[in-house]
Amino acid sequence: MPRKYKPIVGGGYKKHSPDHIKNALSDIESGISLRKAAEKHGIHYSVLYRHVKRGPDIKHQGGQTALSFEEENLFVDRLKICSEWGYPIDSTTLRLLVKDFLDSRGKEVKRFKNNLPGRDFVVSFIRRHKDQLAVRMCQNIKRSRAGVTPETINSYFDELSNEIENVPPSNIINYDETNLTDDPGKRKIITRRGTKYPERIMNSSKASTSVMFAAAADGTILPPYVVYKALHLYQTWTEGGPKHARYNRTKSGWFDSFCFEDWVLTVAIPYLKKLDGKKFLIGDNLSSHLSLESVKLCQDNDIRFIFLPANSTHLTQPLDVAFFRPLKTTWRQILEEWKKGPGRNEATVPKDKFPLLLKKLCVSLKEKNVIAGFRKCGIVPLNRNNVLSMLPGTGIDQNQAMINLEESTNAVDKIFKELLQSLRQDQTPKPKKKRTKVKVQPGRSVTVDDFEEVDGENVTLHTSLHSDPSPCTSKQAKPMKINAKKNRKFLDSSSEDDCAYSVQDSDDDLILISSNSSDQDENTGISISQGDYMVVKIYGKTKTSFRYYVCKVSYLMDNGFVGTFLKRVPQTKKFTMTEEESFVSKNDVFRKLSSPVLNSGARFKDMLCFEDDLTDLTVY
Known part of the structure; x- marks a missing residue:
């Protein structure tokens, strides 16, 4: 049998619609004979005879399906339920489910090998039910995002409705950062038939x-x-x-608190302070997107922050819902055009060329996408049902079977329930301690008083105020961990396991003090100044043992300093500077060293040597 049956043109076989046959059967039930009903409706006598004699047991026109009409409808319903709950079934899984169903019923289909349907079965199945099912490309989301419940959304909108009531749309701002990559992505091309790996020359x-x-x-x-x-x-x-665009730089390339404060000061406030009434900034609750200084700057201009529920930005953030996707599509087109032209020889997009490409991107941005995003997220106009409709249907319970089901329905439910249980097991993630979220009720605006309460819980906030908010003058000392594996060859082979020792972690944000100041440790009595060389203790993971390291004081802190570590050349008293930095507490300082002498010998050229007696210490 061909994969897709096509009737012979002019073969004399006519296919009647179900409604047409139903009207003819109604006339027969009213007392008209088969012959007269066939002449009246133009349907062959034998067709009406089969419908009258067999009734509902009549076979469908054409080839017969392996599953009955009722059984296929059961599979369609369960496939839709799986899709709504975030576990859509692919074609291979559907074939295996049909095999399990046939085996459980003791039914053998000869056209299937070992009762396993072929790929053509799935194609025909989807075609028969194309009004309810479709094959689409899916995207993956984390379990934490899938765990957003209607209760969370309703609580968020309860707070949001109280905050933005009677606020004009121009006073509500949604902000979010994204990244513009250097890869224009894949594209369909025309190539010679049979080419296994089509390629195009384009740097990325x-x-x-x-x-x-x-x-x-x-x-x-x-x-x-x-x-x-x-x-x-x-x-x-x-x-x-672009006009009025701002530029900054960080070591990681991502936003930090300093960049966000500068964005609030130079972009958000200049726009919002021209407007009357209350103003709102809506965004996620990442700590890098918020600081006490930002809240104070906004509060002075009657601007308030509103946080979105955790793990829900794909549903509640307008920029994510309707703005960023067309933006990224346009960016790939602009990037591909540039790489085919002026940038064909560039390995990557130079930073001095990026503003020109960004300007082309900003010109193509459409306001209707922004308005559509706010409407889809239920913010303007306020409508929580727009978000709730994107959640799985709450009226369906996949753990309970329907009442008064037949044997085939129970079999279908059983195999689908077993599949869903295997997918959903161990769904609850292990609790982790995170310090990147601000504990604020989603949908409620933020004030400075709220921040002080939050700071007393589990969140570390930035309490330093910048006198100069310029992005080019802000400095931030960020500690780094010493890579124990990288420096393993410089350690004494007779020591303990190297992997148990690392420089202590410190807070992500450090408050710098004057570089000319010095501090006196009350416990040790050692005076610490910038540029001094110290012998410090570095504790292992168990905090029961430690090692001695030599470091140079780079920045002074409130209760310690950030030091640049030296490494000792094995079996010598010579040291070399490294790029490893970390925070050192005052209590971990063991001894202050004199200024080192630069070695001028050929063997140990440019290495440092201390006059202090370190023979009683095992310094690494």
Whole structure:
């Protein structure tokens, strides 16, 4: 039998619609003979005879399906339930489920090998039920995102409705950062038939640039804020970009508290302070997107923060829902056009060319996407049902079977329940301690008083106030861990296990004090100043043993300093500087060393040597 049956044109076989046959059968039931009903409706006498004699047991026209009509409808219903609950079934799994169902019923289909349907079965099954089922490409979401419940959304909208009531759309801003990659992505091309690995010549890399976008509910798009991955910012990296765009740089290439404060000061406040009434900034509750200084700056201008529920930005954040996808599609087109032209020889997008490409991107942005995002997320106009409709149906309980089911229905439910139980087992993730979220009720605005309460719980907030908010002058000391494996060859082979020792972790955000100041440790009596060399204790993971290291004081802190560590050349008294930095507490300082002498010998050239007697210490 062909995969898709096509009737012979002019073969004389006519297919009647079910309604047409139903009307003819109604006339027969009213007393009209088969012959007269066949002549009246133009249906062959034998067709009506089979329908009258067999009734509901009549076979369907054409080839017969392996499953009955009722059984296929049961599979369709269960497939839709699995899709709504986030576990859609692929074609291979559907074939295996049909095999399990046939085996459980003791039914053998000769056209299937070992009762396992072929791929053509799935194609025909989808075609028969195309009004209810479709094959689509899916995207993966984390279990934490799938765990958003209607109770969470309702609680968020209860708070949100009280905050933004009677607030004009222009006063509601949604902000979020995204990255613009250097890869234009794959594209379908025309090539010679039989080519296994079609390729095109185009430079690309995994590099990306972070950009903060913000837009108001009335469609107004604020200037972008760019953050480069670099230690310094150059003027050529800021020329030719969008009007009023801002530029900054961080070591990681992502936003930190300093960048966010500068964005609030230079982009958000200049736009919102021109408006009357209350203003709101809606975004996620990442600690890197919020600080006490940001809240104070906004509170002075009658601007308040509103946080979205955790793990729900794919449902509640307008920029994620309707803005970023067309933006990324346009960016890939602009990037591909540039790489085919002026940038064909560039290994990556130079930072001095990025503003020009960003300007083309900003020109193509559409206000209707922003308005559609706020409407889909139920913010403007306020409608929580828009978000609740995107959650799985709450009226379906996959753990309970329907009442008064037949034997085939129970068999279908059983195999689907076993599949869902195997997928949902161990769904509850292990609790983890995180310090990246601010414990604030979603949908409720934030004030400075709320921050002080939160700071007393489990969240570390930035309490330093910057006198100069310029992105080019802000400095941040960020501690780094010493890589024990990297420095293993410099350690004494007779020592304990190397992996148990590492430089102590410290807070992500450090408050710098004057570089010329010095501090006196009350416990040890050792005076610490910037540039001093110290012997410090570095404890292992168990905190029961430690090792001695030599480090140079780089920055002084409230209760210690950030030191740059030295490594000792094995079996010598010589040391070399490294790039490893970490925070050292005052209590871990063991001894202060004199200024080192630079060795000028050929063997130990440019190495440091201390005049202090270190023979009684095992220094690494």
